[in-house]
Amino acid sequence: HGLPLIGTGDWNDGMNRVGEMGKGESVWLGWFLHATLAAFAPLAKARKQRARATKWRSHRAALRTSLERAGWDGKWYRRGYFDDGTPLGSSTSDECRIDSIAQSWGVLSGAANPARALRAMAAVDEQLIRGDEGLALLFTPPFDRTPLDPGYVKGYPPGVRENGGQYTHAAAWSVIAFAALGQGDKAARLFSLLNPISHTSTRADVQRYKVEPYVVAADVYSVAPHLGRGGWTWYTGSAGWLYRAGIEAILGFRLQGAFLLLAPCIPKAWPRFEIVFKYHSARYQIAVENPRGVSGGVSYAELDGKTLPEGPARVPLVDDGQAHNVRVILG
Numbered sequence: 103h104g105l106p107l108i109g110t111g112d113w114n115d116g117m118n119r120v121g122e123m124g125k126g127e128s129v130w131l132g133w134f135l136h137a138t139l140a141a142f143a144p145l146a147k148a149r150k151q152r153a154r155a156t157k158w159r160s161h162r163a164a165l166r167t168s169l170e171r172a173g174w175d176g177k178w179y180r181r182g183y184f185d186d187g188t189p190l191g192s193s194t195s196d197e198c199r200i201d202s203i204a205q206s207w208g209v210l211s212g213a214a215n216p217a218r219a220l221r222a223m224a225a226v227d228e229q230l231i232r233g234d235e236g237l238a239l240l241f242t243p244p245f246d247r248t249p250l251d252p253g254y255v256k257g258y259p260p261g262v263r264e265n266g267g268q269y270t271h272a273a274a275w276s277v278i279a280f281a282a283l284g285q286g287d288k289a290a291r292l293f294s295l296l297n298p299i300s301h302t303s304t305r306a307d308v309q310r311y312k313v314e315p316y317v318v319a320a321d322v323y324s325v326a327p328h329l330g331r332g333g334w335t336w337y338t339g340s341a342g343w344l345y346r347a348g349i350e351a352i353l354g355f356r357l358q359g360a361f362l363l364l365a366p367c368i369p370k371a372w373p374r375f376e377i378v379f380k381y382h383s384a385r386y387q388i389a390v391e392n393p394r395g396v397s398g399g400v401s402y403a404e405l406d407g408k409t410l411p412e413g414p415a416r417v418p419l420v421d422d423g424q425a426h427n428v429r430v431i432l433g
Contacts, residue, residue, distance in 0.1 A: 104168030106131040108182055113203060113272075114240075116255030116264045123185040129173040130181060133207035133214070136165050140212070166213050174218060178225040179204040181241070184250060191241065197248045201241035202230050203272050209279035223279055227288060231276075236295055237324050238273035242266055244325065261325025263333060268322040270296055270340035274347045281351035281367040286397030289352055290369045296344060301332065318344055353377065353390075354398070364415035364430050366390055367398040382421035388428040401433035 108121035108128035120126040139162040146155040173179045181191025181201040191201040205222040208214030214222070230239040244266025245256040258265035273296055280289035294300055301322070302308045302315035313319055313332035320337035323329060349355050354366035355377060368375070370392075377388040403415035405428055410416065415430045 103127055103172035103183060104164065105129060105172060105182070106135050106165075111253065112182075114255065114264055116253055116258070117182075117190075118253035118255075119251050120182060120184050120190060120253060122253075125185040125187075126183055127172075128182040129169065129179055129191070130201075130204045130207055132165055132169045132173065133204070133211040136162055136169070136213045137207070137211040139165075169208075169213065170215055170218075173204070173208075174215075178222040179208050179214070179218070184252075188250065190252070195248075197243050197245045197250075198241045198252070198266075199243060200225060200229050202226050202239070202276055206272070206275040206279040209282050210275065220283060223276075223283060223285075226276055226279075231292060231295070232324075233291070233295065235324070235330065236301060237268045237322060237330070238276060238292060238295060239266060239324055240264060240269040240272050259325070262323050262328065263321045267324045267333070270318055270320055270322070270337065271343055274340060274343035277344075277347040278351040281347075284367060284398055286352070286367040287369045289347075289367060293344070293348055293352060298332075301330070317341070355379075358416075360419050362386070362415075362417040362419055362428075364388070364390065364403070364417065364428070365398065365400065366430075366432065368392065368432075370395045370397055381419045383423040384419070384421055385425045386417070386419070386428055387425065388430070390430045390432065392432045394433040396432050399432060400430055402429075402431040404429050 105127035107124065108126045108131060110122055111118040112128045112131045139158045143155045143158040146158065175192045178200050180189050181198065181204045183189055189195065191198055191204055193199060205226045208222055209219045230242060244260035245252060246260045255264050261267050277289050277292045280292060298318055299315045301311040310330040311332050313335045317336050318341040319332040319335045320340055321333035323331045323333065352368060354364050356363045372392055374389065374391045379386040379388060400415050403410040405417055406426055417428055
């Protein structure tokens, strides 16, 4: 289908037999490769490796066409294809009908058709995020009785770890994807759901969750009798991505060399928030105000009382030992 081969597993290494014969393909890996090529082509061009940059840009364009043609399932993006061409993560699948990372990375790669990206993330919200249970599933339904053999992921009990449980690493990508679409309420709601302290609000929650409420768990189980039980904790991959989801995607705080870019995507009900940032010897006191009750869009920004150019707030950083004030107004 013009997609990258999945081999013996991509991000979900438990899907190690989807492409063991060398023909199975991964839609998620297609989005990831597209993002990688987009990031590296300018580096090649800057080093005067024009042939390489041209080849990468050409492959990226062909890949995008293949992703839309073979990846779109009608309401969301498929996860991939088995060696025999059977779709994975499709409405025609009896198990693993929809997988979150194929949807989130359609957005994060910047490659998915915008209208389809919105529909795909709406499907994630509808089918994979279970607010009443405090879970954001990796995919659903879990592998159990299907005659297909995706690999050792099927060896986990249904709803445990990568087999249809919450895998926090992937759920953090969904937070970032919602924010990238400007959906601040959904992004913050999901972030709060993933916050480990949210799983231990009552004695009953503590007895169900069973693991530490102050570190990120790699996974949370989604099927009885272990519904809501935390798995592998102190998981740094999930913790790092969840930190980025909060700081970069929701608060919109991004460092770009000697500049600070502020482009928040917050809940509409937030009236304001503040950040204190130490840049070497300097201190930046940042206040973001939301008088119109919006999720994003910077209408005004100033640094030490001087207006910054229109658009996302781009603040020049200086190592001068001074205290600086940044004010941003959304609208």
